[in-house]
Amino acid sequence: MAAERVEDAVSSGMVKLLRFTPSGRKLWIVVGKDSEYWTDPELGFCSCKDFYFNTLSGGDRCYHLKSVARAQEAGGAETFEFSDAEYVQMLQAIASDAELTLLR
Numbered sequence: 001m002a003a004e005r006v007e008d009a010v011s012s013g014m015v016k017l018l019r020f021t022p023s024g025r026k027l028w029i030v031v032g033k034d035s036e037y038w039t040d041p042e043l044g045f046c047s048c049k050d051f052y053f054n055t056l057s058g059g060d061r062c063y064h065l066k067s068v069a070r071a072q073e074a075g076g077a078e079t080f081e082f083s084d085a086e087y088v089q090m091l092q093a094i095a096s097d098a099e100l101t102l103l104r
């Protein structure tokens with residue numbers, strides 16, 4: 001069941017890769033039902049509630065991290081290019097989104 005959900009997210013293009021130039025920094029975004037989540041598979045981080053309450057306390061990786069891992073195996077995702085100047089702005093937007101999600 002959970003695996004099907006991951007499959008769906010990848011095939012329907014809900015995993016997006018934001019690439020920042022010239023540094024080559026990457027952010028992965030998984031578009032969920034009512035929000036977008038930022039995940040960093042290298043750090044094993046996700047901005048969702050499930051990550052916060054389950055993964056961090058020793059549970060399984062959340063659905064978003066699995067989706068990103070699957071997308072990476074499949075050769076990537078739809079990629080959007082941004083300049084490094086936009087990186088901080090993007091992180092701030094994501095951070096305030098995540099805060100709202102956690103407070104809900």
Ligand SMILES: [Zn+2]
Binds near residue numbers: 064
């Ligand atoms: Zn997540």
